Amino acid sequence: MRRFNARILEYSNAEKLKKELEKVKVDWEGLQVMLPKGFFRALKLEGVNYEAAHILKQEMLRLGGEGAISAAVYFGAASPTDVILIGTLAQLEALINSLRQFPDDTLKAVAQEVEEALKNYQRENLKPMQIGKKTFVWGERTYIMGIINVTPDSFSGDGLAGNVEEAVAQAIRFVEEGADILDIGGESTRPGSQPISEEEELSRVMPVLRRLVKEVDVPISIDTYKARVAREAIEAGASMVNDVWGLRMDPDMAKVVAEYNVPVVVMHNRSHPKNAVQEARLGGRYVGVEYQDLMADIVRELEYSIGLALDAGVDFEKIIVDPGIGFGKTVEQNLEILRRLGELKVLGRPILLGTSRKSVIGYVLNLPPNERVEGTAATVALGIAAGADIVRVHDVKAMARVAKMADAIVRGAFREG
Structure with a gap:
């Protein structure tokens, strides 16, 4: 017989995860920090210039996530590449804030588009x-x-x-x-x-x-x-x-x-x-x-x-x-x-x-x-x-x-x- 009843939780939105965290009696401030960490996203960008792509990869690695770029660009090719950002919602939100600190307009545009994509996917903007x-x-x-x-x-x-x-x-x-x-x-x-x-x-x-x-x-x-x-x-x-x-x-x-x-x-x-x-x-x-x-x-x-x-x-x-x-x-x-x-x-x-x-x-x-x-x-x-x-x-x-x-x-x- 299993001692701790280990199981994988399935939830499709923040409200359902929140209910599980409340069952554990997590304090309110901790709950706000934990919720974005409970959602994994893989987000694809197309045609990113090689300089911005390298920065995106580096920033995601720094934040504990991952940034996938083409092998050619990774090894030095100066050509555009698609990018897949892989991480938790918390990591992607941190990336958005980080990119906005860069003077580069491309990175600011990426930040805006990633933020919009995440909000839309979570259906935050749907009005009656x-x-x-x-x-x-x-x-x-x-x-x-x-x-x-x-x-x-x-x-x-x-x-x-x-x-x-x-x-x-x-x-x-x-x-x-x-x-x-x-x-x-x-x-x-x-x-x-x-x-x-x-x-x-x-x-x-x-x-x-x-x-x-x-x-x-x-x-x-x-x-x-x-x-x-x-x-x-x-x-x-x-x-x-x-x-x-x-x-x-x-x-x-x-x-x-x-x-x-x-x-x-x-x-x-x-x-x-x-x-x-x-x-x-x-x-x-x-x-x-x-x-x-x-x-x-x-x-x-x-x-x-x-x-x-x-x-x-x-x-x-x-x-x-x-x-x-x-x-x-x-x-x-x-x-x-x-x-x-x-x-x-x-x-x-x-x-x-x-x-x-x-x-x-x-x-x-x-x-x-x-x-x-x-x-x-x-x-x-x-x-x-x-x-x-x-x-x-x-x-x-x-x-x-x-x-x-x-x-x-x-x-x-x-x-x-």
Whole structure:
């Protein structure tokens, strides 16, 4: 029998570690010192000049951490290098303070960026967001976005083009089942689908939207990359724009979002016909899409979309990011994104995750779209554990239950009833 009951503590945030320290009856001042020492971080910087890289390495070693730089630079090459800073939160905070004492502007910039990355990752800067009449408090629980496809060619087989009554009935049912937002889309985004005109898209979404603003009390999002469609939808009562092209396809989209001061989802998307290979049996997947560094590229490209929004006058607090599962990624890349979803927290924005019924699930389980509920549930639960704030789903009733259970475990958000 073990004498001291030695065990490894698992905790995901400072509050949980604080509770463990309080059980030991640590004094208050000691607790403040110990908390930052209880979190390990590995933080990557790209393209640092060789002089700054050497100083970063030396400072981290001095503080008891580590700084990884390229071997060439370590042995004297005068070229830029990526740097990985490895240490506790306390060591990284000490590094920030140290770098600010140097006269070098590069080191001061590194200090600023490292500090911002750490705060964003710890979600210190996330403020509540008003979407329509509803306030979304990030971190309290996961929000459910119900998908209303008014298309004839949805990959998931749930398209309701031309059937206004059925679309409205589905939306009302989704709200009853726990949807916090309804996302209406009139153009299919499945691999190989053909674009449609603004007139055709409006003819599909507007009759449903006009009915729903009178019949449901949750915010309605318009799923479009066309500025005119977004404008008319907002005028009719939509409260948010969900742009699968991250404001890159239509140069006027960001201006419309700013003009109406509505929240916007910017999604990462590398879809392009020359990169897409169709496979009809399970709905298609992307093969051979090249990334230099998958997560680094996604973060960089989402930052570009955020920049487009900010340049147009969109409030930073109105932006939500989406890694774009299935959009210009292979099955293996989609799985890697799900494993590393938490890395998107560095952007400092709420994260929307859309995995529902997608081909990555179909390929793993070898199942068609209408049999992917369990696979979707796995991605939703693990996505919440990794930091997803909104999950966009077809099967609202089941996924609302999954999210509630995952929230109870991950966030401690147990709600009776």
